[in-house]
Amino acid sequence: MTSQLLLKAATVYKDAPSPVVPSVAEIIVGLIAFSILFILLKVKAVPAFEKAYAARTAAIEGGIEKAEFAQKEAEAALAAYTAQLSEARAEAQAIREEARVQGSAIIEDLRSKAQEEANRITTAARASIEAERQQAVASLRHEVGSLATELASKIVGEALDDQVRQSGIVDRFLADLEKSEK
């Protein structure tokens, strides 16, 4: 059975060409066909595909770049606002400080002026009181002297003409008066 099959196979395949011996003509055709295909694809298809790839990459990267730019811009604006805010705060603080200093200076100034004024008024009052007192004392002294002399002359009945004696008596009297006051 097996030998019969083999025999049959041998007769069938006797004239069959060998499939592993390449035909030179086909190799040449293959070389040419592949060369043409390679060149056409290299010139027509590959650059266009690469262009699409590059455009896509650029589009994506462009988007990312744009977003990054916006982010940076926002950060810069925030920084500027923060800087301005702190500057304004510092300025306000400075103004407040200055106002405080100025205010206290003004108060101090006013106080010293008022003190001065009060002192001046007091001094003036004191001076005028003293002056009035002196005047009063002087006039009293004079009047008391003449009154007493007059009274004494009336009482004693003798005129104290002598000016020297008269003033000596009055002075002595006044000195006694001041002594007894003390």
Add this chain to the structure above:
Amino acid sequence: MAQPGFVPPSSSDFFYNPSFGSSIVATKPVMLLLFSVIIITAFFTLSARKSAVVPSRLQFAGEAVYGFVRNGIGQDVIGEEFQRFTPFLFAIFTFILTNNLFGVVPFMQFPTMSHIGFPVSITIFVYIVYHWVAIKKKGLGRYLKEMCFMPGVPKPIYIILAPVEFLTYFAVRPLTLAMRLFGNMFAGHLLLLLFTLGGEYMLKSAAFVKAFAVLSFGLAIGLSFFEMGIEALQAYIFTLLAALYIAGALADEH
């Protein structure tokens, strides 16, 4: 015997007479091959024409294939310098894939790459490219030295290793590259032929044999889908190996 009996398919089923004239250009495989060049170019040129940022459906399809070869094979395997080789790998992949898929396309139904001449011609290009790239980068002397005397191996081993490595680079790689593609396409097509011709033969036979024809045709259909997978896989493997050889040629050490 009056009846000739079942004639199983053989390699002679792969060889066509010229459709017209006597030139080899007029045979079915060659015409399919040339047709593949036209449709691949047409498809990718149309698909890439607008190169829009937001792709149309056609552009998306073209880009999917291109991106698969460019990123999935070129960039992953070759690395930094992959861009130089992208058109080459792209041409290899699309060329083999299209010609392989002809094996299951109705009315074409012939995988062009089952004629060994075509895998051989692509292999010749790969062979030239990976040797050329290595010689240009390292110089012939350093290339051969690195190839035969890989570092970190005891000296006596080189007696065996050097010839083996030399043969690998100059004979085994191209042979296996071409044979793998040819063998897969040849065997797959032969298998489909067997089940189709067998089914046809059984249909002409006695009634009770006819029932088995259904099974035979069913298998042929199932295997056609299986073949599609193999056809795509072989195109991928061929391109991947080409990229690996180029990557090896560019690498500084083994």
